[in-house]
Amino acid sequence: MADKIYRVNMSNLSFKIEEVPASWMGLGGRGLTSTIVAEEVDPECHPLGPNNKLVFAPGLLSGTSASNSGRNSCGAKSPLTGGIKESNVGGTSAAIMAKLGVKALIIEGLPKDEGTFYQLHVTKDCVEFIPVPELVGLDNYAVLDAMAAKYDKKVAVMSIGRIGEMRMNIANISVKDPGGKLRSHGRGGLGAVMGSKKIKCITVDAESYKEVTIENPEKFKEASKIFTKTLQENPISGQGLPAFGTNVLVNILNEAGGLPTRNFRAGNWEHAEKICGETMAENIKARGGKTTHGCHAGCVIQCSQVYNDKDGNYLTSGFEYETIWALGAHLGIQDLDLIAKMDGLMDDLGVDSIETSVMLGLAVDAGILAYGDGARAYELLSHEIPTGTPLGRILGAGTHILGKAYGLVRVPTVKGQGIPAYEPRAVKGQGITYATTPMGADHTAGYAVATNILNSGGHVDPLKKEGQVELARNLQIASAAVDSTGMCIFVAFAALDDAKCLPSLIDMINARFGCALTIDDVMNLGKTILKKEHEFNIKAGFGKADDRLPEFMKYETLPPHNVTWDFTGEEIDEFWNF
Amino acid sequence: MRIVVKLFAHYREGRFKVQEGDFPLGTTAAKIIASLELEKTSPLGVLMVNGRHVSPEYVLREADEIALFPKIGGG
DSSP: OOOEEEEEETTTTEEEEEEOOGGGTTOOHHHHHHHHHHHHSOTTSOTTSTTOOEEEEEOTTTTSSOTTOOOEEEEEEOTTTSSEEEEEEOSSHHHHHHHHTEEEEEEESOOSOTTOOEEEEEOSSOEEEEEOGGGTTOOHHHHHHHHHHHSOTTOEEEEOOHHHHTTOTTBOEEEEOTTSOEEEEOTTSHHHHHHHTTEEEEEEOSSSOOOOOOSOHHHHHHHHHHHHHHHHHSHIIIIIHHHHOGGGHHHHHHHHTOSOBTTTTBSOOTTHHHHSHHHHHHHHHHHTOEEEEOSSTTOSSOBEEEEEOTTSOEEEESOOHHHHHIIIIITOOOOHHHHHHHHHHHHHHTBOHHHHHHHHHHHHHTTSSOTTOHHHHHHIIIIITTTTOHHHHHHHTOHHHHHHHTTOSOOOEETTEEOOSSOTTTSHHHHHHHHHOTTSSOGGGSOTHHHHTSOTTSOOOTTSOTTHHHHHHHHHHHHHHHTTTTOOTTHHHHHHHOTTHHHHHHHHHHHHHTOOOOHHHHHHHHHHHHHHHHHHHHHTTOOGGGSOOOTHHHHSOBTTTTBOOOOOHHHHHGGGOO | OEEEEEEOGGGGTTSOSEEEEEOOTTOBHHHHHHHTTGGGTSOEEEEEETTEEOOTTOBOOTTOEEEEEESOOOO
């Protein structure tokens, strides 16, 4: 059975199952969501209005046995940035959609009756619209429980909590993972778009699917074996990430002077050891958690973990460096257990743990709480925001709007999105990615930290300007392509350092679809996607002045290396010369 | 001369987090890496002295802080 496009119209609660247009055939994941948004969404539309569309698309290899291929992309015009957005996630939804033959799910329109929230249940032949008044006002775990009671336990669930219902910019879309916990389409406020369309949750039938068809199973198996081996033999994906998770980065960024501290006032933090990956791994071992854990079936990297409290009770999983940094060095909380508790709460509430935590750090500058006041931070997160108090609404609008509401100058955002975890002045290649990516400040869009700090793919001095624009450009092109395959971005470490990795990935795509793509074709795909996204933003009103970092980084010197952001506008704009 | 040696990730196992020690003048970063047999644990990923990436041939100076990481990553 050929894959189909499932198109849902919330204005009249109807659906159509369409053939895939020829021009979308070779696309998946981000390539497909960004193409659909660029072709079908008016760039000038209001992100929460009737003309925005919410698009889900599994990657080209999702649903196959390929390692680490279980990422699902979600796209729309972002209410946080006002530009195009793609945010991808692990969990079970990508593989289930792919096996059901759903190449993309496109959700259009807004219901006329503003008082009703719906569940969409997607099966092979049908999309059901089920009013769910009993779920309104509940957060994600309660929704998961309700769906587990209703369907086979494998059913895929994508849901929003109260904050998504209130259409706040920090709202994400949460996705059930294989262990029954949550993963997130985190960035860009996509949960607010889902809330605007009055969709509380989307379920995808996991009972009637079939295995995806592979054109050349033998070749696929062969390439898949090589690909998996490159991931397992790479010291980063094979050893470092499973042992310490992404939080291994705290100490290396701290050493390099690139750990943004006290709202980007310094590049290192005297308490880094209390929140670092090594400390986290010690706690996990002592308390009976898990240091290795996959966010989706078929993951061989296992960078996730299960983090318990001192009594051995579950606090969180998918405990990421960027969240720990933001609540730690940026906001000042030294207690890793409290950070974990807040991370687990953010899963349940359905908020982007990066945007929310960067915003809470800025709230210190706004005088809303003191630096390091974890109790007050927890209260803001657990009470003010989810109950929608006036203060909660301002906080829930994200870092940029909080900064405007309180008249702040030192606001760490690009295109309205909070800057994560890597100080642009001390990791300059990453600064170029933050400035230029159409997504707003997004570290995954072109992870120059790899080459600036981690010596992956060579080394480009993080404190110098030379080579950074080219580095960020190459990485953004490659990431756009990888984000279209359904692959986890961490395959990039093997791709950067092992010549067998990328060819085997392309061989798998060729074997899956019976095509003959070359590395050049795949890189050209990355270029095309990036340009499409950039053009959408230009039509939405963005210009060169939006490809800039916050001005304070140009005139405030960052210790310990005493560096500023010293790129000229012309130098940054060179990025788009390809 | 006094040098501070900092180890991270797998390099800490069976060794230490931070140690200050006396080293002869002219000691290179490579010599410290070899004396600690770090690469028996895992290949060297990143070597920094005073927060700057340097090569193993770097000749250490009084009060330098050397930080040693196996290949690690995240994001």
